Amino acid sequence: MRRAKFKAAAVAFIASATLASATLASAPAQAEIASGAVLANTCFSCHGTDGKSAGDMPTIAGKSEDFITRKLKAFKSGELEATIMNRIAKGFTDEEIAALAKFFSRR
């Protein structure tokens, strides 16, 4: 349990580092657990903690990085119709999508 949490923090850190370099070049660089983890955290309210759904929402934890990236980009472009994800995916840059895909594929 503890180990799992430490691992989670580590992955979060890596995701955030990716993001920080991708999109936050102007922000102070020293944020240690930054937007990568928090980006993914905001998805948990629907997709469940770490992307493991508790009900009718799709589980996205453990799906391949490629699958998640393709889905999110297709939601963003409108190529894939959905009830809500088009409206959400349009709020994220391609770099953020890449970081999110990496994060959830490793859960």
Add this chain to the structure above:
Amino acid sequence: MTELTRRGFNKGLGATTALGALSLSGIAPATAAGKAQVVVVGGGFGGATAAKYIKRFDPKIGVTLVEPSKRFVTCPFSNTVIGGLNTIDYITHGYDALKGLGVEVVHDSAAAVDGAKKQVRLAGGGSIGFDRCIVAPGVDFRWEAIEGLDAGTAARIPHAWKAGAQTLLLRKQLEAMADGGVFVISPPVNPFRCPPGPGERISLVASYFKTAKPRSKIIVLDPKEKFSKEGLFKEGWAALYPGMIEYRNLAEDGLVRRVDPASRTLYTDFGEETGDVVNFIPAQKAGKIAQVSGLADKTEWCPIHPRSFESTLQPGVHVIGDASIAAPMPKSAFTASTQAKVCAEAVVNLLRGAAPGAPKFINVCYSLVGENYGISVAMVYGYRDGRIVKIEGSGGLSPSGATPEFRRKEADYTRGWYESISRDIWG
């Protein structure tokens, strides 16, 4: 109560971090300097999420959660209890999962938060020291804004805008009402918690009437010009409950000036309405603890730095959720919980002497118009030039004129959201 704080902790920590001691394992250098202590006031959507996520980011930080109730009843889905679709048990959650993560849960009320002394004083006596405090008390009512009502009259004219006994009271009154009765509901002025909440309540009371009391009527007296998801709600009402709901807005004499609880009569500028059941939802302000601790400004809400949710009035104290001024984000459970995660991250970073990252948030408010008829409004928010901003091109409403299949899916996802967010917070 024991003094849990180690003075000078922050400085020592900052120095360690600067030396690059932070390892990928996520273990804070705090271990070397002593245990950093965070006190969270309020165990609702904002506070309980913050307590959990601080532990998730860094299990070494001591987290104490102060919350008077042993069981938390959520406002989200309380309208389904009022409409008879769910029991109160379905929306009641406990704190065992948080305790399992090492959060110390103190069932008491905070009487004051002192940013200068870095102490939370408890109503039951004693105090708890903190390095940083997160305050998430939700809302209180501005009874002074309506003539005739106060906390006492809520036993006869329920608000049901805090869930629990009030939810059950309103349900009981609706059950006792005869078929052909009149339900009068009056939503509050802006800003208030859950902008689409009144529309959902009207819908689910209508769904109850439709099957149990089909000759009954609903009269809405709204002091505003428009309301959240108005077009979608009205489309749903026309489809599901034709002729049952009469909605009067500000221009249509919807502003209630006075209420007589004895006769259950609401007086507007030009008329009056008497209900068999009356649900008056008062105007709102940040919870009392924010008012008495110097965290609220003259608007009676709490100004914050949007990057960290640290109060602009009391350094070291953060305010999240309904009580905070975080426009353009609406006051919702989704918002409170996602702000809590941003705040938890910022607090952990600040305790390590690092700057908080730039936040990005989603808010989606789902509402049930009927059991199998869901609608939503969404937005993605970012941070720019010291402010929370809407990300252009994102968000918006469910389409109007959607198929029944689409509405059914959104109803299923509404339930899916509730189950995921509840488990994310309370385990």
